[in-house]
Amino acid sequence: MTSVESTTVTYEEIGPRICVTPPYYALGDLTSPAPGLARATVPVQTPTGRQMTHINLAEGGRHLAILGLCAAASTNPRAGQHYYLAHRGVGRMYPPAKTLTTLRGTATARMSGRNRAFAETELRDADDNLVARLDLEYLVLSVPVFRRLMGPATAPDATEPASPYSAPAPLTDVAVDARGATAKLSVEAATCQGHFAGHPALPVSVAGYATFALFDHVLEAAMGPDARWQAGRYRLEADHLASAGQTCAVDVEPSAPAEPEAHDKGFTGTLRSGDRDVFTIQVDYTDV
Secondary structure, rough: OOOOOOOEEEEEEHHHHHOOOOOOOOOOEEEEEEEEEEEEEEOOOOOOOOOOOOOHHHHHHHHHHHHHHHHHHHHOOEEEEEEEEEEEEEEOOOOOOOOOOOOOEEEEEEEOOOOOEEEEEEEEEEOOOOEEEEEEEEEEEEEHHHHHHHHHOOOOOOOOOOOOOHHHOEEEEEEOOOOOOEEEHHHHHHHHHOOOOOOOOOHHHHHHHHHHHHHHHHHHHHHHOOOOOEEEEEEEOOOOEEOOOOOOEEEEEOOOOOOOOOOEEEEEEEEEEEEEEEEEEEEEEEEE
């Protein structure tokens, strides 16, 4: 088997070839009608906080990244399970149209090298309005390579029945003013369920949840308890995995927007574990 070749395949065929499992994987009705193409319904599970959107930017990115790696797995010429680690991404959020309806995601992907994949994804509502877009580059690792990279597991997989992805990010030691903020995020197996089996590690989306939850504190300090914000273009980088048992420092600071004609403000959020940057995101926004 060189790739998924049947006319339409589902999660039952693609699931054994990818690296994430429920509850982190939460797509519905996944199908791949052709190699390199995947479609699914997308749930809304995470609080949006102060974001003016149908779905939290981080959660939208989570589901689209998973859909993209499913599309990549359907066209990977190497059989068996692989780990698709989101490495670089550029995305955009769109203003919400009407009320929340069923969200549907589409992804097209290709292997861009032996150990890399690239996916273009988008999220639309039932009326075909764009909700989000995300283009992602993945590092693609075989199981033996991934295990060598991670080393011995630092914590066992969590067994709690509840999904951690419907709760706010568990920040501690929050310090905030009207320009920036810092906090800590303890990486626990319970916050990594389904990412990854045998080696629980902080998902990129949870790093995003933490960043945006911290930025909500900044916005409240600057503009009051009713402040909201609308995200636009964003760029993310994920360079390292933070394993369960580690603690990350989270900080948010203002930065220049990439597209000031569309959104007049920007901020940068960073998660670090020790002296290593785990995750960085730059977001254009407009306060509301």
